[in-house]
Amino acid sequence: MESPIHSLPSLFKQLGLPADQASIDRFVRNHSPLAPTCKLADAAFWSPAQATFLREEILEDADWAEVVDQLNVMLRG
Numbered sequence: 001m002e003s004p005i006h007s008l009p010s011l012f013k014q015l016g017l018p019a020d021q022a023s024i025d026r027f028v029r030n031h032s033p034l035a036p037t038c039k040l041a042d043a044a045f046w047s048p049a050q051a052t053f054l055r056e057e058i059l060e061d062a063d064w065a066e067v068v069d070q071l072n073v074m075l076r077g
Contacts, residue, residue, distance in 0.1 A: 034075040
């Protein structure tokens with residue numbers, strides 16, 4: 001299995017969010033758990049640009065899709 005192209009910190013940077021581990025942990029803690037019926041990109045805490053990016057990356061199964069999926073799982077735990 002190949003390693004993901006992008007890391008979780010790089011996804012947070014791409015989204016314009018603090019990308020150090022403490023900030024990522026705090027973000028997940030503050031926004032979890034995401035309702036089972038809510039798609040990640042539809043969560044109320046994203047800006048329109050962030051939501052569009054997340055939606056497009058998943059729909060296109062783009063380079064970012066694997067790490068976006070990882071964030072999705074983290075927010076549901």
